Amino acid sequence: MKISRRAANIQPSATLSMAARAKQMAREGLDVIAFGVGEPDFPTPEHICEAAREAIEAGHTKYTPASGIPELKEAIVGRLQAEFGLTYAPDQVCISNGGKHALMNIWETLLDPDDEVIIFAPYWVTYPVQIELCGGRPVVIMTDASRNFQPDLDQLRAAVTPRTVAILVNSPSNPSGGIFEPEMLEGIAAIAAEHDLTIISDEIYKHLVFDDRQHLSIAMLDDETQARTILADGVAKSYAMTGWRIGWLVGPKEFAVKAGSIQSQETSNPCSIAQYAAVAALTGPQDCVAEMRDQFEQRRDFFVEGLCEIEGIQCNIPAGAFYLFPDISAHLGRELGGQQITTSLELAEYILEETLTATVPGSAFGAEGFLRLSFACSVEDIRRGVERLRSVLTG
Numbered sequence: 001m002k003i004s005r006r007a008a009n010i011q012p013s014a015t016l017s018m019a020a021r022a023k024q025m026a027r028e029g030l031d032v033i034a035f036g037v038g039e040p041d042f043p044t045p046e047h048i049c050e051a052a053r054e055a056i057e058a059g060h061t062k063y064t065p066a067s068g069i070p071e072l073k074e075a076i077v078g079r080l081q082a083e084f085g086l087t088y089a090p091d092q093v094c095i096s097n098g099g100k101h102a103l104m105n106i107w108e109t110l111l112d113p114d115d116e117v118i119i120f121a122p123y124w125v126t127y128p129v130q131i132e133l134c135g136g137r138p139v140v141i142m143t144d145a146s147r148n149f150q151p152d153l154d155q156l157r158a159a160v161t162p163r164t165v166a167i168l169v170n171s172p173s174n175p176s177g178g179i180f181e182p183e184m185l186e187g188i189a190a191i192a193a194e195h196d197l198t199i200i201s202d203e204i205y206k207h208l209v210f211d212d213r214q215h216l217s218i219a220m221l222d223d224e225t226q227a228r229t230i231l232a233d234g235v236a237k238s239y240a241m242t243g244w245r246i247g248w249l250v251g252p253k254e255f256a257v258k259a260g261s262i263q264s265q266e267t268s269n270p271c272s273i274a275q276y277a278a279v280a281a282l283t284g285p286q287d288c289v290a291e292m293r294d295q296f297e298q299r300r301d302f303f304v305e306g307l308c309e310i311e312g313i314q315c316n317i318p319a320g321a322f323y324l325f326p327d328i329s330a331h332l333g334r335e336l337g338g339q340q341i342t343t344s345l346e347l348a349e350y351i352l353e354e355t356l357t358a359t360v361p362g363s364a365f366g367a368e369g370f371l372r373l374s375f376a377c378s379v380e381d382i383r384r385g386v387e388r389l390r391s392v393l394t395g
């Protein structure tokens with residue numbers, strides 16, 4: 001059967017593949033520790049589930065407007081105003097089937113063939129693939145663990161070409177957990193203004209910031225920056241709603257409307273029931289968000305402490321999200337169990353086979369020499385997992 005060049009070139013998401021492999025091993029009865037997953041291990045809070053049951057009872061089981069129900073658009077702009085002082089109108093929102101789909105809509109609405117989008121590595125695996133699927137070109141700027149993954153603004157300036165249309169910001173970041181400092185956001189906004197570029201700001205981890213820090217959206221800097229920024233967000237990480245598939249973009253009205261038109265042709269609307277559940281998430285009590293964040297913070301501290309005691313591992317303390325991104329390059333080039341291990345992929349595979357501990361290789365995020373370890377799992381699993389890593393790497 002014919003397969004398009006586009007499909008032939010595509011690889012499945014490395015993070016989802018690793019999670020699927022770990023789940024399959026667990027189904028086979030193996031005692032797998034899942035440091036590979038990118039989803040909160042908490043159940044979706046009960047009042048949100050209840051809202052979904054009520055939506056079914058109320059007959060909200062039909063098509064909705066393609067870009068989402070007005071109640072959810074109002075809830076989204078209401079929270080942006082209340083939490084971050086950002087003013088938007090409901091018609092500046094397009095609700096999609098998850099944050100990933102919101103991003104896909106953004107690229108489809110934004111990109112013409114060979115348009116360039118500047119992204120910072122380590123980056124979330126999906127960004128370059130989506131940009132390429134939409135005919136664009138990802139231009140990658142490396143950031144450095146020793147600078148806490150803050151980009152170099154001179155490098156950013158030098159990467160802008162006549163074909164550049166956008167800069168992508170993901171703070172807090174998957175995979176590094178890094179947060180862009182205010183002066184970094186200001187620098188990025190200034191370069192975007194100088195070259196009239198769009199800023200895409202993926203803020204899906206905005207509620208997961210630690211050490212009493214507050215999330216700063218680049219759109220909060222000033223009105224001009226807000227006007228050139230498109231926010232991508234969703235309920236998955238903040239409300240433990242990964243399976244419900246609700247995300248959104250917020251930006252200039254004409255952009256949101258066009259994204260809605262694309263969506264109306266591609267998927268119609270996001271799930272009606274999940275949209276009502278998302279309304280309950282955004283308008284209901286928010287203490288569940290703070291409770292989950294506090295638990296993530298405790299796990300982070302426990303994990304970093306244990307991991308840094310392993311010889312040859314260096315790990316920054318992530319300021320947000322739920323991932324550690326340790327430098328494991330000291331363990332590459334070694335022989336482990338009779339095998340020569342030269343890449344983070346080989347190391348992640350070796351660790352999985354030998355110790356039943358799933359991790360994701362840094363190469364999937366454009367950063368060889370690192371592993372991504374999720375702490376969306378229990379403290380007990382973290383304790384056992386660290387022991388397994390210690391024994392396989394130094395035993």
Ligand SMILES: Cc1ncc(COP(=O)(O)O)c(C=O)c1O
Binds near residue numbers: 099100101173236
């Ligand atoms: C950085 C980042 N953006 C967006 C998403 C999309 O989340 P979802 O499609 O589950 O809403 C994810 C999910 O892992 C992510 O890590």
